[in-house]
Amino acid sequence: xxxxxxxxxxxxxxxxxxxxxxxxxxxxxxxxxxxxGSFEVLxxxxxxxxxxxxxxxxxxxxxxxxxxxxxxxxxxxxxxxLRDVERFGPWxxxxxxxxxxxxxxxxxxxxxxxRTLAPVGELTSHDPGLExxxxxxxxxxxxxxxxxMILVLHFYLDLSAPEIGARLGIPAGTARSRLHxxxxxxxxxxxxxxxxGLRAGGMA
Amino acid sequence: xxxxxxxxxxxxxxxxxxxVTETAPAAAPERLVFAVMDExxxxxxxxxxxxxxxxxxxxxxxxxxxxxxxxxVAAGTLAVRQSAPGASPGSSPVPTPTSTPVALPSLRTTAVxxxxxxxxxxxxxxxxxxxxxxxxxxxxxxxxxxSGRELGRTAIGAEPITITPIDGRxxxxxxxxxxxxxxxxxxxTTTIAGAGGPYVLRAAGxxxxxxxxxxxxxxxxxxxxxxxxxxxxxxxxxxxxxxGSDLWVGAxxxxxxxxxxxxxxxxxxxxxxxxxxxxxxSVLAIGDGTLYRLSLSxxxxxxxxxxxxxxxxxxxxxxxxxxxxxxxxSERSPDVLEIDVDSGLIVSRTxxxxxxxxxxxxxxxxxxxxxxxxxxxxxxxx
Numbered sequence: 001x002x003x004x005x006x007x008x009x010x011x012x013x014x015x016x017x018x019x020x021x022x023x024x025x026x027x028x029x030x031x032x033x034x035x036x037g038s039f040e041v042l043x044x045x046x047x048x049x050x051x052x053x054x055x056x057x058x059x060x061x062x063x064x065x066x067x068x069x070x071x072x073x074x075x076x077x078x079x080x081x082l083r084d085v086e087r088f089g090p091w092x093x094x095x096x097x098x099x100x101x102x103x104x105x106x107x108x109x110x111x112x113x114x115r116t117l118a119p120v121g122e123l124t125s126h127d128p129g130l131e132x133x134x135x136x137x138x139x140x141x142x143x144x145x146x147x148x149m150i151l152v153l154h155f156y157l158d159l160s161a162p163e164i165g166a167r168l169g170i171p172a173g174t175a176r177s178r179l180h181x182x183x184x185x186x187x188x189x190x191x192x193x194x195x196x197g198l199r200a201g202g203m204a
Numbered sequence: 205x206x207x208x209x210x211x212x213x214x215x216x217x218x219x220x221x222x223x224v225t226e227t228a229p230a231a232a233p234e235r236l237v238f239a240v241m242d243e244x245x246x247x248x249x250x251x252x253x254x255x256x257x258x259x260x261x262x263x264x265x266x267x268x269x270x271x272x273x274x275x276x277v278a279a280g281t282l283a284v285r286q287s288a289p290g291a292s293p294g295s296s297p298v299p300t301p302t303s304t305p306v307a308l309p310s311l312r313t314t315a316v317x318x319x320x321x322x323x324x325x326x327x328x329x330x331x332x333x334x335x336x337x338x339x340x341x342x343x344x345x346x347x348x349x350x351s352g353r354e355l356g357r358t359a360i361g362a363e364p365i366t367i368t369p370i371d372g373r374x375x376x377x378x379x380x381x382x383x384x385x386x387x388x389x390x391x392x393t394t395t396i397a398g399a400g401g402p403y404v405l406r407a408a409g410x411x412x413x414x415x416x417x418x419x420x421x422x423x424x425x426x427x428x429x430x431x432x433x434x435x436x437x438x439x440x441x442x443x444x445x446x447x448g449s450d451l452w453v454g455a456x457x458x459x460x461x462x463x464x465x466x467x468x469x470x471x472x473x474x475x476x477x478x479x480x481x482x483x484x485x486s487v488l489a490i491g492d493g494t495l496y497r498l499s500l501s502x503x504x505x506x507x508x509x510x511x512x513x514x515x516x517x518x519x520x521x522x523x524x525x526x527x528x529x530x531x532x533x534s535e536r537s538p539d540v541l542e543i544d545v546d547s548g549l550i551v552s553r554t555x556x557x558x559x560x561x562x563x564x565x566x567x568x569x570x571x572x573x574x575x576x577x578x579x580x581x582x583x584x585x586x
Contacts, residue, residue, distance in 0.1 A: 040241050047240070051232035056224060065236050072240045077247050078494075081548055083512040084536075091512050094493055129222075136223040154209070155217075155224045161209065166533040169478075169493050169515065180212065187216055 028085040031076070039079075043072055046089065049157070050096045056152045057100045059141055063107060067099040074099070093157070093167045097149055104145040139189035147182035154179055310554040311540070311570065315581040317352030325573035328518065328562035329367025329374065334388065335566055336374060337573050338364025344376060344386055347579060349566055358391045360384045365402040370424070375404040375411065379440070383413055383420075385427070396422060399429050407446040408464035414444050419451070421465070433467045435460065443480040445487065447500060452480055452487055459489065461502045471502030478515035481526065483545060488526065490515055495526075497545065509548045513541075518563025518572065525551065529560035529572050540572060540582060554582055 024045070030038035050071060054064035074095050082091060140148060153159045153167065161176035168175060211217040325345075327338030335347045340363050346355040362380025369375075374386040383399035386392075399420050401413035410430075411422040417438055421431040435453055438444075442454030450470065451462040454477045461471040475498075479490040487498045489506065495513045496506035518529035524546045532538040538556040540563065543549070558575040565571070570582040 036241070036245060039244060040237070043237055043240055047232045047237060048230075051236065052228045055229050056227065065233070065239070068232065068236060069240050069243060073243050073247055076244045078508050078511055081508050081511045083510055083550065087512055087536075091493075094512075098492060132219060133223045133226055136219055137227070140220075140223075151220060152224070155221045156228055162533070166514075171531075176209070179209065183211065183213060183216060183220070186220070187213055190216075 024088065025085050028079070028082075028088045032079040032082065032085070036076075039076055042088070046092055047072075050092060052156060053093070053096055053152055054100050054103075056156055057145070057148050058103055060107075063103045067096060067103045070099040070102065071095040090163075090167055093153070094169075097153075097167060100149060101145055135190060135193060136186075138193060139186050142189045143182060143185055146178065147185055150175065150178050150182050151186070309552050309584075311542075311552055311582040311584050313554070313580060314569070314583045315352060317347070317579040317581070318577055325561050325577065325579065327364040327367050327377075328564045328571060328573045328579075329369060330564045330566045330571075331369030331374065331388070332372070333567070335564070335571060335579075336367050336388070337562075337579065338367060338376070338378075342380075344374060346388060349569070349571070349581075352579065356388075356391055358386050358388075358393060360386070360393070361395075362400070366404060368404040368406075370404075370406055370411070377402045377404045377413070383422070394427060396427055396429065402440050403444050405444060405446045405451070407451065408449050410465060412444075412446075412451065412464070414438065414440060414442075414453075416440055419444075419453075433462070433464075435462065443477055445480045445482050447482045447487060450500075452482075454478070454480065459498070473498060473502055473506065475506055479519055481519055481521055483521055483524075483526070488521075488545060490528075495543070495545075495548075509545055510543060510550070516563075517560045520563055520565045520570075522565055527563060527565065527570055529556070529563040531559050538574075540570060552584075556580065 024042075027038045027042050027045075031042055047068065051064060051068050054067040055061060058064050058067060071092065072095075075092060082088065140151070143151070150164060150168075153164045154161075159167070161179060162172040164179070165172040165175035170178075209217075325337040326340055329336045333349075335349045337345050337347060338360075339345060339357075342360045342362050342364075343357045344360055344364055344367060345357045347353070348355050360376050360378065360380075361382070361384065362378040364376045364378050366377035367374050368377065372388075374388060376384045376386060378384070378400055379402065380400045381398060383396040383401070383404070385394040385396070387394075399413055399422060401415045401420065403414040405412045405414075405419075406424075409424075411424050412433070413420045413422065417434065417436055419433040419435060419438075420429050421433060422428065423430045433451075435455055437455035437458075438453055438460075439456075442456075444451060444453040446452070446464070449464050451460075451464050453460050453462065457474065457476050459473040459475055459477050459480070460469055461473070462468065463470055475489055475491050475496065477489040477491040479488075481488040485500060487500065488509070489496045489498055490513055493512055493514070494508055495510040497509050498506050513528070514530045514533060516528040516530050518527075520527045524544055526543045526545050528539075528541045528543065530539045530541060538559045540554040540556060540560070541550055542552040544551050556572065556574055557580075558578065561573040561575065563570065563572050568583065572580045572582065574580055
């Protein structure tokens with residue numbers, strides 16, 4: 001069913017080469033001095049990963065696009081005050097995290113989307129993998145924005161607890177415990193689902 | 205990843221990783237790039253400031269600035285703000301991409317004192333030329349800044365968090381239930397039962413001690429608690445400063461500006477602050493990884509001074525120069541930063557060998573208490 005999607009995932013989202021860091025730094029320096037063309041190159045280099053973070057966290061393409069746009073606009077506006085150009089990428093992560101929180105707070109649409117989910121019984125496929133992904137999806141939607149974000153940063157961006165802490169502005173130990181509690185909350189949601197107790201509105 | 209995580213439920217972690225991989229979008233829609241760039245081209249752009257007029261208060265500050273300019277001239281630029289690729293992290297950028305990036309100057313470490321029997325000094329304070337550090341085992345130790353020798357030690361009963369000199373005595377903020385005042389001349393103490401809290405402030409003829417959701421008001425003459433100022437949402441760890449007769453205090457997602465002693469709330473600033481520093485006609489705030497400047501009226505948007513700042517474990521102000529002791533990030537070492545808050549430029553950056561616990565300025569030096577029981581003296585110089 002998802003063969004096309006799997007195939008597309010094999011295509012590198014972001015080109016990598018030996019010279020990338022210095023190219024990136026030169027682009028950031030040019031952009032911070034006002035070169036919109038360089039900034040557009042940076043946008044294209046980073047937008048796929050940031051959009052992935054926003055889509056996974058917010059579960060809504062429109063909200064995700066708003067969050068990514070908000071993050072890049074703020075990056076352009078505040079780039080002259082960025083302390084280390086070497087940390088442009090991690091800083092973008094921080095900006096998109098904040099933008100996702102803003103979108104989650106501003107909108108209740110993610111809660112509404114929980115109510116519109118199809119009941120388990122309506123699934124026509126007997127693909128165990130698909131059913132498991134559907135279970136995870138339903139449990140994930142019931143998590144708090146903070147728990148969803150830490151799971152996305154860890155499992156999608158492959159960030160360690162100290163790296164997540166740096167992006168969220170929290171100590172590494174706090175990031176690690178938040179990851180622990182996010183997985184525990186997801187486990188609880190899955191258990192509730194298995195007992196047939198999953199309802200709209202969900203967990204706090 | 206720098207290190208593998210250990211999961212309580214590895215099977216669930218694997219399922220989440222597979223689900224993320226399967227459901228993540230392969231790419232952002234092309235229209236999003238266009239939408240971003242359309243919006244970007246409509247945005248006003250913050251300009252990179254030049255080096256502002258410095259208040260050179262000490263010889264070593266002059267030396268630091270001279271070094272900055274000398275390096276800048278040698279590199280063909282006057283505004284030296286950027287490290288080269290591969291140079292030490294923590295530098296800040298050149299305004300023009302054609303300039304040759306060079307590293308920022310670091311201050312020279314002139315002394316590293318091992319504070320005897322102190323595994324990790326928890327607080328640092330200065331008063332009348334003397335240096336004091338708190339110890340995790342509940343003492344305040346007086347240190348001779350010339351020799352690093354410990355001159356005396358006073359038992360507090362709880363780990364000090366702040367040491368605030370008021371009228372020749374040290375008011376020691378802590379997580380303990382009681383507030384302790386130390387007379388450094390005699391090492392005697394006065395305990396105000398039930399008045400403990402991490403931050404001690406003086407304003408409107410009273411001493412104010414931060415508590416959860418409140419401040420205790422203490423009459424300095426009788427040294428008794430005479431009232432309570434309710435500040436809902438204020439946590440012990442939220443910052444608080446006094447500006448004139450106003451209390452600026454972190455309370456959850458916002459900063460409150462409160463008139464003392466009455467307690468009227470004069471303003472709400474929607475910013476989660478981890479640090480507040482009064483400076484001249486404004487207040488500096490650090491939150492969400494950003495250094496902001498707030499107007500004293502509390503009106504208008506917070507102005508961004510510098511991005512990508514870690515909430516510091518020590519801060520001090522000298523004229524327009526803000527000194528921060530930053531804890532380490534996974535990608536960079538703990539640093540002492542010297543920031544010109546008028547221009548938003550980093551004047552110097554000094555890596556530390558271990559994480560900071562507190563920072564103070566004394567005798568033309570920067571003093572940093574660090575993990576491992578060390579007291580580090582930083583001074584500009586060749």
